[in-house]
Amino acid sequence: MKDNFCVILAGGVGSRFWPYSTTSEPKQFLDFLGTGRSLLQMTYDRVCKVVDKENVYISTNRKYKDLIREQLPSLPESNILFEPSVRNTAPCIAYAMYKIKAINENAKIWVTPSDHLILKEGEYIDTVNRGFQFVAENDCLLTVGIKPNRPETAYGYIQIGENEVDQNLFKVKTFTEKPNVDLAKIFLESGEFYWNSSMFFWSAKAISEAFELYMTELARKFSDGKAFYNTPEEQGFIDKIYQSCTNNSIDYQILEKAQNVYVITADFGWSDLGSWSSVFALSNNRKDKNGNVVLGGRAMTYESHDNVIALQNGRLAVVQGVENMVITESDNVLLICKREEENRIRQFVNDTKVQVGKEYL
Amino acid sequence: MKDNFCVILAGGVGSRFWPYSTTSEPKQFLDFLGTGRSLLQMTYDRVCKVVDKENVYISTNRKYKDLIREQLPSLPESNILFEPSVRNTAPCIAYAMYKIKAINENAKIWVTPSDHLILKEGEYIDTVNRGFQFVAENDCLLTVGIKPNRPETAYGYIQIGENEVDQNLFKVKTFTEKPNVDLAKIFLESGEFYWNSSMFFWSAKAISEAFELYMTELARKFSDGKAFYNTPEEQGFIDKIYQSCTNNSIDYQILEKAQNVYVITADFGWSDLGSWSSVFALSNNRKDKNGNVVLGGRAMTYESHDNVIALQNGRLAVVQGVENMVITESDNVLLICKREEENRIRQFVNDTKVQVGKEYL
Numbered sequence: 001m002k003d004n005f006c007v008i009l010a011g012g013v014g015s016r017f018w019p020y021s022t023t024s025e026p027k028q029f030l031d032f033l034g035t036g037r038s039l040l041q042m043t044y045d046r047v048c049k050v051v052d053k054e055n056v057y058i059s060t061n062r063k064y065k066d067l068i069r070e071q072l073p074s075l076p077e078s079n080i081l082f083e084p085s086v087r088n089t090a091p092c093i094a095y096a097m098y099k100i101k102a103i104n105e106n107a108k109i110w111v112t113p114s115d116h117l118i119l120k121e122g123e124y125i126d127t128v129n130r131g132f133q134f135v136a137e138n139d140c141l142l143t144v145g146i147k148p149n150r151p152e153t154a155y156g157y158i159q160i161g162e163n164e165v166d167q168n169l170f171k172v173k174t175f176t177e178k179p180n181v182d183l184a185k186i187f188l189e190s191g192e193f194y195w196n197s198s199m200f201f202w203s204a205k206a207i208s209e210a211f212e213l214y215m216t217e218l219a220r221k222f223s224d225g226k227a228f229y230n231t232p233e234e235q236g237f238i239d240k241i242y243q244s245c246t247n248n249s250i251d252y253q254i255l256e257k258a259q260n261v262y263v264i265t266a267d268f269g270w271s272d273l274g275s276w277s278s279v280f281a282l283s284n285n286r287k288d289k290n291g292n293v294v295l296g297g298r299a300m301t302y303e304s305h306d307n308v309i310a311l312q313n314g315r316l317a318v319v320q321g322v323e324n325m326v327i328t329e330s331d332n333v334l335l336i337c338k339r340e341e342e343n344r345i346r347q348f349v350n351d352t353k354v355q356v357g358k359e360y361l
Numbered sequence: 362m363k364d365n366f367c368v369i370l371a372g373g374v375g376s377r378f379w380p381y382s383t384t385s386e387p388k389q390f391l392d393f394l395g396t397g398r399s400l401l402q403m404t405y406d407r408v409c410k411v412v413d414k415e416n417v418y419i420s421t422n423r424k425y426k427d428l429i430r431e432q433l434p435s436l437p438e439s440n441i442l443f444e445p446s447v448r449n450t451a452p453c454i455a456y457a458m459y460k461i462k463a464i465n466e467n468a469k470i471w472v473t474p475s476d477h478l479i480l481k482e483g484e485y486i487d488t489v490n491r492g493f494q495f496v497a498e499n500d501c502l503l504t505v506g507i508k509p510n511r512p513e514t515a516y517g518y519i520q521i522g523e524n525e526v527d528q529n530l531f532k533v534k535t536f537t538e539k540p541n542v543d544l545a546k547i548f549l550e551s552g553e554f555y556w557n558s559s560m561f562f563w564s565a566k567a568i569s570e571a572f573e574l575y576m577t578e579l580a581r582k583f584s585d586g587k588a589f590y591n592t593p594e595e596q597g598f599i600d601k602i603y604q605s606c607t608n609n610s611i612d613y614q615i616l617e618k619a620q621n622v623y624v625i626t627a628d629f630g631w632s633d634l635g636s637w638s639s640v641f642a643l644s645n646n647r648k649d650k651n652g653n654v655v656l657g658g659r660a661m662t663y664e665s666h667d668n669v670i671a672l673q674n675g676r677l678a679v680v681q682g683v684e685n686m687v688i689t690e691s692d693n694v695l696l697i698c699k700r701e702e703e704n705r706i707r708q709f710v711n712d713t714k715v716q717v718g719k720e721y722l
Contacts, residue, residue, distance in 0.1 A: 320705065
């Protein structure tokens with residue numbers, strides 16, 4: 001257990017939920033499901049059931065320091081890793097890995113998003129334990145594939161190899177981008193394709209070798225700092241080298257290139273909560289009799305059904321004659337949009353930046 | 362001119378515009394038409410073109426003191442009359458009248474709402490001057506009837522007598538309630554019916570005699586305070602007697618009973634701005650190319666037309682796929698409602714009070 005570490009990635013800005021989710025308080029810090037705990041808090045609670053608290057790290061942007069301290073008061077401040085700028089997953093995973101490796105050469109590292117939903121915690125914990133075990137015994141990079149139940153076009157897929165190397169565990173044949181709906185149907189029917197959950201397991205040894213092989217320059221930058229990790233000099237060192245890192249994802253730069261990539265398949269009630277529609281679909285237990293979901297504040301609805309209404313705390317919405325809409329807001333922005341058009345929200349964010357100004361983001 | 366006084370009634374709560382208009386900042390204090398001046402300020406500006414500033418009084422609720430001081434900094438504080446509670450028009454007109462009469466027995470008093478729109482100021486000023494002149498020369502109560510241009514069902518009507526006693530000036534035959542649409546059409550075609558603008562002219566003598574005759578008890582209460590008006594004791598006296606006044610309107614209790622009631626007919630581009638639809642109709646010059654009217658903040662619209670969007674200052678609305686709606690808000694309430702259902706807003710206010718609490722009003 002002492003060799004098992006977890007890195008929770010919590011630096012995202014959640015623009016698909018703008019303006020309810022803003023750059024000053026993004027998705028992972030919000031209580032999307034009315035449980036009283038934010039997505040990050042729920043992730044942390046789950047992780048702590050499997051990994052010793054002192055081995056849990058959170059990678060985030062510096063501006064979220066106060067939010068994290070507030071939401072996770074028991075997390076030691078030294079376990080928060082601050083990215084000086086947004087550089088996608090490869091640099092922040094490299095940073096976390098070299099820092100952990102400096103503590104424990106034998107570390108096994110689990111990397112997980114902070115803003116996903118898990119409904120079946122028992123199955124989830126079983127998968128995590130098997131993941132740690134597999135990467136302890138095998139010099140490999142392990143991904144987690146979720147058994148698909150619909151031809152989802154919003155997720156990437158992992159195709160499994162033909163032979164099961166262990167129970168529910170396969171070599172990865174290919175990673176695929178988000179498919180169109182026809183292809184997604186074929187994926188679903190084939191039984192060979194699983195949703196990419198963006199959770200990974202690996203030993204510090206295996207992932208550092210992969211960085212050295214496929215991202216040599218990045219690996220050199222971070223390994224050069226060995227003497228600084230876990231010292232007062234660490235942040236200064238990171239601040240210095242981070243600017244020079246390019247935006248790269250661990251998926252493209254390593255997982256799609258490496259030869260020792262495996263996938264453990266699972267079915268633990270997973271959702272990336274990537275859209276209002278997924279929040280809507282997962283909120284059946286709190287819909288009113290007309291199918292409206294209300295977050296944040298409260299609502300009085302008349303002739304209105306199947307809306308998602310996500311308000312600032314303490315606000316009241318009175319809604320008449322509205323159906324299938326997303327109604328959401330921040331301090332200074334109100335967004336009203338058809339649910340089926342929610343994939344345009346990112347465009348609205350860009351339009352706002354250009355036409356109105358960054359102060360609304 | 363020194364005998365001419367004006368009383369601007371500014372105590373209403375504007376619930377038809379809730380929550381954009383709230384009890385803490387009602388309709389008359391808001392800039393509904395994007396002119397940079399509130400309806401009260403525009404009313405005051407117009408009144409001061411005809412009446413000496415020191416003769417202009419504003420009757421309001423005490424809680425609006427700061428708003429009035431802020432919006433009308435040149436108005437002497439002694440010219441603000443505070444109603445201790447809401448008692449409809451008869452008590453507040455009686456109060457203003459007895460106070461003014463204590464200053465000037467020969468006063469001619471013009472009573473006007475604070476929240477109406479006047480488009481043709483020249484014609485309006487002519488009407489006001491003629492009104493003052495008529496009540497100076499005749500011991501009567503004079504109302505102002507607006508020439509109707511449509512079968513409006515939201516207004517009361519005044520039927521004129523057969524003989525023109527002066528140019529555009531008639532004895533009143535009847536006052537009528539808001540008619541249904543069939544009756545309103547008959548009114549319009551008859552040429553005998555005019556919209557009741559709720560503006561009145563009378564001499565202090567004529568209206569005090571009418572109070573003594575038709576509202577004897579109320580007249581006695583206010584005339585008993587003769588020694589207190591325009592002294593430091595005035596407010597204390599008013600606070601004491603006001604609680605015992607009953608809710609009564611000047612229309613029902615005096616104008617519909619008195620025998621010396623006249624009407625001057627006019628056509629000065631009047632609207633009572635009584636609904637979002639009237640604001641919408643009068644905002645043609647500031648609609649965007651899709652017919653959306655935006656007040657308060659700013660809006661970016663997509664596939665959205667003919668909406669009224671009334672926001673808190675500084676807010677941005679991003680609106681997609683919405684048509685013919687009212688979207689409006691206060692600090693803590695968001696209202697979305699079909700424009701054609703806006704007459705239900707008062708019901709929503711009541712529902713809110715009952716179901717959620719007064720803190721949202």
